[in-house]
Amino acid sequence: MRILIVDDDFAIRKIISIWLRKYGECVIAENGKEAVSAFEKAHAETKPFDLICLDIMMPVMNGIDALKAIRKFEHEHSIVSGSGVKVIMATAAASPKSIMGAFNEQCEAYLVKPIDEEELFATIEKLGLKASE
Numbered sequence: 731m732r733i734l735i736v737d738d739d740f741a742i743r744k745i746i747s748i749w750l751r752k753y754g755e756c757v758i759a760e761n762g763k764e765a766v767s768a769f770e771k772a773h774a775e776t777k778p779f780d781l782i783c784l785d786i787m788m789p790v791m792n793g794i795d796a797l798k799a800i801r802k803f804e805h806e807h808s809i810v811s812g813s814g815v816k817v818i819m820a821t822a823a824a825s826p827k828s829i830m831g832a833f834n835e836q837c838e839a840y841l842v843k844p845i846d847e848e849e850l851f852a853t854i855e856k857l858g859l860k861a862s863e
């Protein structure tokens with residue numbers, strides 16, 4: 731599968747891409763704006779992402795706004811709810827407000843930083859995503 735990893739922290743992007751490379755091809759974005767561009771480019775090239783690991787607190791465009799833009803794109807392109815990209819939100823801010831905000835914008839799962847490798851794998855499996863052959 732194809733995975734988009736979005737975080738403004740270089741070390742986190744690096745470690746998550748190392749963890750997830752066994753699942754497929756990992757592409758990196760440093761903020762929400764880059765993430766939306768990568769997402770749209772992948773659709774234009776007809777090789778959309780299966781999974782996005784999306785940080786919330788980032789400069790330029792945060793993860794919530796990026797998720798809104800991604801779901802808006804899917805809606806406009808008649809990608810029905812549930813068949814779009816799976817999104818796992820990740821943030822250090824474990825506040826109920828940001829958690830609810832993320833789910834209201836239709837992410838599939840939510841992880842609190844620091845991300846635990848086994849918890850991330852378990853979440854991916856729970857979403858029914860499988861490693862590429």
Ligand SMILES: [Mg+2]
Nearest residue numbers: 738785787788
């Ligand atoms: Mg961040």
